[in-house]
Amino acid sequence: MKKILLSALILICGITLKAQTVNDVPLQDIDVEYVQIVGTSKLLSTKLTIEIDFGQRTKFFSSGKETIVKDTEGKAVDFNSMIDALNFMSKNGYDFVSAYTITLGNQNVYHYLLKNKKKPAADN
Template structure:
């Protein structure tokens, strides 16, 4: 009896560790119709920093750390490309709507609009 209970507990713990959060809110618990992914290049890296805007409150002089996707340990999640982030958001219940890119100080900033798959209005 102890082995199955231990196995089930370990399995549930493993699933809990995979929870990604934005502003300490698990992605799957964000109850909004639309979110925006904003991707910027990391300095001296091929990876991107991805921020998620779902209309959450942020501090006035925020450095953007509240909007970065974090893993269960609170560390920022690295994405290889915007497509990597798009696939990630699709797995977390969002559909792609639209995208555009702007250039700020010779750096591309990618904006992807996503819609919650559970959205009731069509």
């Protein structure tokens, strides 16, 4: 019985530890120095839609789905706030640099610039 429980626990941990992706690229494998996370409110919800811009190509008429963080099943990851997204990105190897907010209509759009912890600063 203990072996079954241990096996189940290992399986569950393995599933939950798989990488989240943006544009089908695992967050840990994004090979850039900086990324920007953009948060917008979801309609009739307290949660935010978080998009990540790391300079990836997107289609001209895209709906923005290429820039949304997805889980292992391809579903969008929900974030409760920008701090929730910032903590998530910190766990995935990024440090906060700066932030600003733009108001469009009656909706705030939050922009956070993050630096990849693994990438050293470029020499000038």
